Amino acid sequence: MSSPIRKAISSDALTRLAQAIAVAVSATLAGCSSHAPQTDAAHAQNIAARAKQKPIWLSEKPSPQIPQDVWERMRQGFQLQDGLGVNPRIEQQRLWFASNPSFLENAGERGSLYIHYIVERLEERNMPLELALLPVIESAYNPMAYSRANAVGLWQFIPSTGRYFNLRQTRFYDGRRDITASTTAALDYLTRLHDMFNGDWMLALAAYNAGEGTVSRAIERNERLGLPTDYWNLPLPAETQAYVPKLLALSQVVMAPDAYGVNLNPIANEPYFKVVEINQRMDLSKVAEVANIDEDELFQLNPAFKQRTTIDGPQHLLVPTSKAQLLTSSLQTMRPEELISKKSLKPVFEGADAPQVASVKRSYRVKRGDNLGSIAKANNVDVKDLQRWNKLTGKNLKPGQTLVMQDTSKRNSGRVNTVVAANTKKQQTKYKVQQGDSLYIVAKRFNVEMQHLKRWNPRVGQALKPGQMLTVANPH
Secondary structure: OOHHHHHHHHHHHHHHHHHHHHHHHHHHHHHHHOOOOOOOHHHHHHHHHHHHOOOOOOOOOOOOOOOOEHHHHHHHOOOOOOOOOOOHHHHHHHHHHHHOHHHHHHHHHHHOOOHHHHHHHHHHOOOOHHHHHHHHHHHOOOOOOEOOOOOEOOOOEOHHHHHHOOOOEOOOEEOOOOHHHHHHHHHHHHHHHHHHOOOOHHHHHHHHHHOHHHHHHHHHHHHHOOOOOOHHHOOOOHHHHHHHHHHHHHHHHHHOHHHHOOOOOOOEOOOOEEEEEOOOOOEHHHHHHHHOOOHHHHHHHOOOEOOOEOOOOOOEEEEEHHHHHHHHHHHHHOOHHHHOOOOOOOOOOOOOOOOOOOOOEEEEEOOOOOOHHHHHHHOOOOHHHHHHHOOOOOOOOOOOOEEEEEOOOOOOOHHHHHHHHHHHHHHEEEEEOOOOOOHHHHHHHHOOOHHHHHHHOOOOOOOOOOOOEEEEEOOO
16 A cells, blocks of 8 residues: 555544544533533423333332132142143043042042141242152042051051151150151151152152152162163152153142032131140040130140040140130149140040040030020930920020030930930931041031040940941931
């Protein structure tokens, strides 16, 4: 390139650079002048125009609404459904649940006392909420469930595994039935298995059913043969091969119950029970009386106390949330001897060999819809006797009113007893005990009092067995 041309280009470049510097300096001075008292008319108009513009709000996502139903809360926490695809083993189990809707419906009814607590404990550990359905498969949510392998409770711990996870087992107390202690143990065990199998929940669940040794040996076998080592390809026992698909199918039914003809009653998304600290021995029947709690409901919340007294167990009780304050206040004012029954200890889970002897006097609390006629029939007494014992001039009753009744069996002649038996028989029905049933569940299902159900079936203990026949009388 010639020297004159190079000089011309250099001159042009210098000229453009000078112009750019001049523009930058002017812009800077214009910015500084905006702080001066006087502004030019154009600048003032520009500011006014900007001031009149409507504000632009950033769009905010509404905060998620807290579910009112625990089932919905559970659905939001499902984590095991991704990537399942079409699986015939899951479809087979799903078909069974759809064909037997009462199984899940009844288990949900029993579990309504415990599900909220279990869901909260799972969320605290960021564990899949499908695991809250594991007790449906293990025990049908019956804390008194007992298997042929001596597995016990909601989570079905065998004795050795229970002891390993600090669930004490004595004559008076079995921690495997303890609602809170067994739940903690089960979640600890599942977490341990999850870590052992490198974060694979399918393998962890299989090991919960069959034992970690069984699953580990199946994995080693497939590794030697060059086969896949995921759950779906392992040679596991038949029960374990169905176990995980059963939980996954159950989760899918809970996700859309209407689609499978299952009616899941809502469960309030709030704690059903509270923990009340105690510092002395007490009989659960006395506690129920003091706090106005249904006696069998209290046993359902504290099933680990095998003989209905707080021996060998933790120094606390689970009581319905609405009754916790009343019980706490009552315990502060009562003497220790007032909370211990004079009767000999009676096992909760063992059958009674002899008929229960009726007390000379007993009481009945009137419920909404009751009348003297229905109460008299349900208790095998005469309306006139009811009126005489309670000094009633008419037949009007109030819900909550307590009626006193006397046992007339000792002074009734054989002829009268025969007539009463004949009349009662017309009102009685037979009920076949289903898996997971308890006296509390049956009484609730037929809308009768627990004490009546026990009286109609004096030789039946608290632990019912599938296939047992119960006598249930029509209260109306």
